[in-house]
Amino acid sequence: KNEVEQSPQNLTAQEGEFITINCSYSVGISALHWLQQHPGGGIVSLFMLSSGKKKHGRLIATINIQEKHSSLHITASHPRDSAVYICAVPPLMNRDDKIIFGKGTRLHILP
Amino acid sequence: NAGVMQNPRHLVRRRGQEARLRCSPMKGHSHVYWYRQLPEEGLKFMVYLQKENIIDESGMPKERFSAEFPKEGPSILRIQQVVRGDSAAYFCASSPGLVTSSYEQYFGPGTRLTVT
Numbered sequence: 001k002n003e004v005e006q007s008p009q010n011l012t013a014q015e016g017e018f019i020t021i022n023c024s025y026s027v028g029i030s031a032l033h034w035l036q037q038h039p040g041g042g043i044v045s046l047f048m049l050s051s052g053k054k055k056h057g058r059l060i061a062t063i064n065i066q067e068k069h070s071s072l073h074i075t076a077s078h079p080r081d082s083a084v085y086i087c088a089v090p091p092l093m094n095r096d097d098k099i100i101f102g103k104g105t106r107l108h109i110l111p
Numbered sequence: 112n113a114g115v116m117q118n119p120r121h122l123v124r125r126r127g128q129e130a131r132l133r134c135s136p137m138k139g140h141s142h143v144y145w146y147r148q149l150p151e152e153g154l155k156f157m158v159y160l161q162k163e164n165i166i167d168e169s170g171m172p173k174e175r176f177s178a179e180f181p182k183e184g185p186s187i188l189r190i191q192q193v194v195r196g197d198s199a200a201y202f203c204a205s206s207p208g209l210v211t212s213s214y215e216q217y218f219g220p221g222t223r224l225t226v227t
Contacts, residue, residue: 033216041200043154043218086154098167099144099216103153 003027006087006102014110019074021105023087032070034061035086037104043086046072077109113137115205115219116185123225124193132188132222136205143186144216145178148200157201160186193226200224 004025013019023032031050037043047054047061049070054061058077063070074081087102116135124130136143145157147170156170160180168178175193180186190197200223204216 035218041223042220043202043204045215045217048215088154098156098159098170100156101146101154 002103003100004087004089004102006085006105008105009103010106010108012108012110013077015078017077017109019077019081019107019109021072021085021087021107023070023072023102025068025070025087025089025100027089027100029065029089031090032063033088033090033099034070034072035088037084037086039083046085074107079109079111082107082109115140115203115217117201117203117219117222119222120220121223121225123227125227126194127192130190130193130197130224130226132190132201132203132224133185134188134203134205134219135185136203137207137217140205140207140217142206142208143180144204144206145186145188146202146204148202148221150199154202157188190224193224195226198224198226 007022031048033048034046035043036046046059049061049063058075060073072085084104084106086104088099090099115137118133122130141161143160146154147157148154158171158178159167160178162180163182175191177189200221202221203219206216
């Protein structure tokens with residue numbers, strides 16, 4: 001079983017729809033990262049959160065540390081949101097400073 | 112403050128040649144990480160370095176791969192005698208502190224290595 005699981009793996013939606021991407025993890029963490037990888041390959045860090053909720057524009061990220069679950073929401077989705085969204089966790093109690101990545105959710109927003 | 116810089120962005124090598132990938136971290140960042148993304152796969156950790164020190168190279172293949180982060184200059188990921196299976200995107204990220212202490216990582220644009 002992977003230590004970081006994302007769902008869905010692929011998601012196609014119409015422009016304007018509300019999008020939810022989920023991430024579950026099995027390790028203890030201090031914070032969780034959401035990354036966006038553009039079709040061209042570049043990676044952008046969207047959020048780092050350790051509790052509650054963060055909002056940036058149309059993006060909202062939530063985390064429940066007790067349940068070891070995080071969600072990334074996109075409101076009023078747009079074709080430019082089409083990308084791969086990656087959940088990443090740096091495990092606690094890890095002497096090495098290593099991040100574990102989910103396999104990513106490939107999002108395609110249709111105009 | 113320029114972001115993390117990687118060069119070259121694209122690199123083509125024939126089997127058996129050497130590939131050298133460079134990463135300049137953000138100003139003030141002393142932690143550098145290298146990741147590999149094979150085609151249609153997720154990111155995988157390779158190595159974590161601080162200035163002049165390899166802290167964790169557990170994700171690096173045992174042979175042909177090496178990394179350094181000298182006192183001056185960029186971090187270098189070196190792949191000797193490249194094989195087709197080395198074709199991938201190699202991303203570098205930097206951080207001002209430990210990511211396990213909740214410091215954020217900033218990613219470079221990646222180097223796409225193609226081995227022919």
